[in-house]
Amino acid sequence: MNNKITTRRNKTLTLTQEELKMFSTKLVNLKNNQSVEINDIINKTVNNNLFEVIDLLPIQFADLIFIDPPYNLTKNYHGFTFQSSTDEQYLDYLRSWFPKVVSLLKPNGSLYLCGDWKCTSALQTVMNENLTVLNRITWQREKGRGAMHNWKNGMEDIWYGVKNHNDYYFNVEAVKIKRKVIAPYKIDGKPKDWEETEIGNFRTTYPSNFWDDISIPYWSMSENTCHPTQKPEKLLAKLILASCPPNGIVFDPFLGSGTSSVVAKKLNRKYCGVEMNEEYCCWAEKRLKIAEKNPIIQGYTDGVFWERNSSSIQQKLQKKSAFEDFLEAQ
Numbered sequence: 295m296n297n298k299i300t301t302r303r304n305k306t307l308t309l310t311q312e313e314l315k316m317f318s319t320k321l322v323n324l325k326n327n328q329s330v331e332i333n334d335i336i337n338k339t340v341n342n343n344l345f346e347v348i349d350l351l352p353i354q355f356a357d358l359i360f361i362d363p364p365y366n367l368t369k370n371y372h373g374f375t376f377q378s379s380t381d382e383q384y385l386d387y388l389r390s391w392f393p394k395v396v397s398l399l400k401p402n403g404s405l406y407l408c409g410d411w412k413c414t415s416a417l418q419t420v421m422n423e424n425l426t427v428l429n430r431i432t433w434q435r436e437k438g439r440g441a442m443h444n445w446k447n448g449m450e451d452i453w454y455g456v457k458n459h460n461d462y463y464f465n466v467e468a469v470k471i472k473r474k475v476i477a478p479y480k481i482d483g484k485p486k487d488w489e490e491t492e493i494g495n496f497r498t499t500y501p502s503n504f505w506d507d508i509s510i511p512y513w514s515m516s517e518n519t520c521h522p523t524q525k526p527e528k529l530l531a532k533l534i535l536a537s538c539p540p541n542g543i544v545f546d547p548f549l550g551s552g553t554s555s556v557v558a559k560k561l562n563r564k565y566c567g568v569e570m571n572e573e574y575c576c577w578a579e580k581r582l583k584i585a586e587k588n589p590i591i592q593g594y595t596d597g598v599f600w601e602r603n604s605s606s607i608q609q610k611l612q613k614k615s616a617f618e619d620f621l622e623a624q
């Protein structure tokens with residue numbers, strides 16, 4: 295692609311030195327032996343090493359915990375390199391902090407834990423040791439070049455567990471999926487399980503545990519940052535709408551570029567995240583600031599999740615509803 299066009303369309307978030315200075319003043323730095331009240335950390339980005347502050351955090355404060363830890367891969371997070379290890383060592387690593395994170399979850403709370411095929415058995419083990427596992431979501435994650443001597447990895451796991459399987463929040467109505475109808479079947483001339491609209495024929499369905507409608511953030515998406523393993527806002531939106539009540543609290547112990555806090559804010563939930571890299575924390579703060587004016591979540595329009603590559607339809611819908619708002623205001 296023409297270089298000028300690429301530069302113009304590149305929406306990757308950046309920070310000036312002044313912004314970095316300004317956003318760093320918004321971060322919370324917890325000190326050893328400090329007693330931490332819930333109000334000290336709510337709607338905040340905590341810039342600390344999780345392992346140094348986890349015992350300070352208030353127990354049972356979170357309705358939903360989203361964990362996207364370093365996977366068992368050697369990965370450079372702008373200065374901090376996580377080293378891959380044996381499966382046993384990775385399991386020991388998880389066991390050293392996972393039960394403590396679970397203690398921060400409310401008795402009726404829910405937790406999601408992300409990983410790839412290689413570390414998934416360790417993830418399943420700690421989930422089973424500490425929670426009731428209700429499901430494993432498979433996210434079809436298409437990125438990268440093919441491997442020459444193996445199958446290219448195209449999926450990730452998101453383990454889903456709760457503290458009490460008799461008492462937990464799950465709002466399936468909030469996470470329905472809208473798909474274009476390929477074979478518009480009718481009975482007595484009427485659509486069977488689908489609707490005819492001005493912008494096309496659609497079916498709205500309940501979601502399964504296989505997610506193939508979410509792209510990884512890339513340079514032309516406004517949610518994109520330079521974080522090496524940023525999760526998509528659409529993915530977090532599904533988890534938060536399904537498993538955190540309105541106004542509830544989302545906690546993320548490995549916040550990265552801030553995706554879970556940003557989406558919680560956009561969806562009127564409270565949030566708290568811990569991240570040890572100061573620049574990532576500042577990216578999160580800038581995204582939170584932008585979210586005040588722009589609460590759009592790409593792929594989630596009109597209260598439903600749209601299949602991939604349907605942005606032109608969603609734009610039509612947004613224009614239509616803006617026009618209706620305009621008429622109403624006249």
Ligand SMILES: C[S@@+](CC[C@H](N)C(=O)[O-])C[C@H]1O[C@@H](n2cnc3c(N)ncnc32)[C@H](O)[C@@H]1O
Nearest residue numbers: 343344362371524525548549550551553569570
């Ligand atoms: C897989 S990434 C999370 C990405 C995040 N979900 C996002 O959307 O940007 C893991 C993050 O954990 C951070 N991290 C790793 N070990 C940590 C620790 N001990 N304390 C705090 N943060 C840590 C890394 O810097 C990295 O940003």
